[in-house]
Amino acid sequence: MTPYESARKYFFDAAELMDLSSNMQKLLLLPERELKVQVAFERDNGEIATLVGYRIQHNSARGPMKGGLRFHHEVDENEVRALATLMTWKTAIVNIPYGGAKGGVAVNVADLAQGELEALTRRFVDEIHDVIGPDKDIPAPDMGTNAQVMAWIMNQYGKYHGFNPACVTGKPVEMHGADGREEATGRGVVATTRALLDRVGRPVSETSFAIQGFGNVGSHTARFLQKSGGKVCGVTDAVGGVWNPDGLDIKKLVEFAVENGTVEGFSDAEPISNDELLISDVDVLIPAAIGNVLSRHNARDVRAKFIVEAANSPTTPEADDIFHEREILVVPDVLANAGGVTVSYFEWVQNRQHFKWEISRVRNELDRIMIESFDKVWSLAERRHVPLRLASYLLGIGRVGRATVLGGI
């Protein structure tokens, strides 16, 4: 199944339970706008690189569209469309006043020098600046992009429309970014994980974790888990992974990864592959990298009792069914990783009010929203006797549907 087929399947499962008319289903599912652009820039060796970029704006019924920008070699139209759709439900589930969008450029950032990355980013903004903006569609970081890329977007956008930091979030703190945005997705993942463990009566201190991905989301998730007393036994990245049944020292692992560009080779640990990590003997598995890593090929071998989806779309619908049958609880991406877009919202609010929040305020509001959203989804799941993913979709699609009916077309 392609990523968009999976996104549609999850939507239709909920739509059927909600008795949504076929007209409403079509209205809610079809993206409002899909932009595909050429991104051409000069490389350091004088050659012209010609890439393909996308910005897909799925739905604006609840507010300006919001979603990250991914630079990754596997980016294509289908993936960006799926991710844009997820953003619509995600912003609705945590009840922040946005719709959903996503962008991407098919590129391997590891192949680019810093100046080339800047040229590519500015050129992409040249192509999409007319359709983004603080009241239209607000990009943010995703895989392969970071605060520096967001700073270039803000600067390039300003050349066309004047200075307006609210046009993009996840900016450097020195450039109108919010304190706490960088850690936000990981912090939100941990707030959700703790809420889940509370519900099932399991102390974090007696729980072991494995995390796939050690970039922005994976590393902060690991850090906050360890701070909460959890034992992070395994971590992988695209190169390889490390495993220690007694728990890895995350602070040292972060330092090692920054220095070496990978976690592979970290001392006090055994090597572990990505395939092995996903079926490792831990209580909680946290995919925090790419999509479709949990599929019918490995779902029956997964040993964790809980899966918290820090990545977007890590689980195929076939695997999701297997996990349900095996009573493995899955906290879905649209809920678990919503901490990033939530603090993006706080950044946008601060930019618009020209008033900076203290980090303690950012963290408290984030934790509150994540826990309230988790509780709402959990109660809905209990009331309707459905898994957490379906309950999340019922909540999100319900809110978008009501806004659509109230606002009209």
Ligand SMILES: NC(=O)C1=CN([C@@H]2O[C@H](COP(=O)(O)OP(=O)(O)OC[C@H]3O[C@@H](n4cnc5c(N)ncnc54)[C@H](OP(=O)(O)O)[C@@H]3O)[C@@H](O)[C@H]2O)C=CC1
């Ligand atoms: N950034 C954010 O705020 C949010 C991100 N997400 C989602 O979280 C996930 C991770 O994003 P983010 O942390 O920002 O991205 P980063 O680019 O910061 O990190 C990605 C991580 O995934 C690893 N990785 C890449 N390919 C593979 C692979 N084939 N197998 C195993 N690991 C791999 C990378 O390894 P290496 O460094 O070796 O390439 C890196 O450790 C994505 O699914 C994203 O959509 C969701 C919500 C918000």
Ligand SMILES: O=C(O)CCC(=O)C(=O)O
């Ligand atoms: O921070 C944001 O606006 C978007 C984050 C994102 O892309 C995501 O949640 O998948």
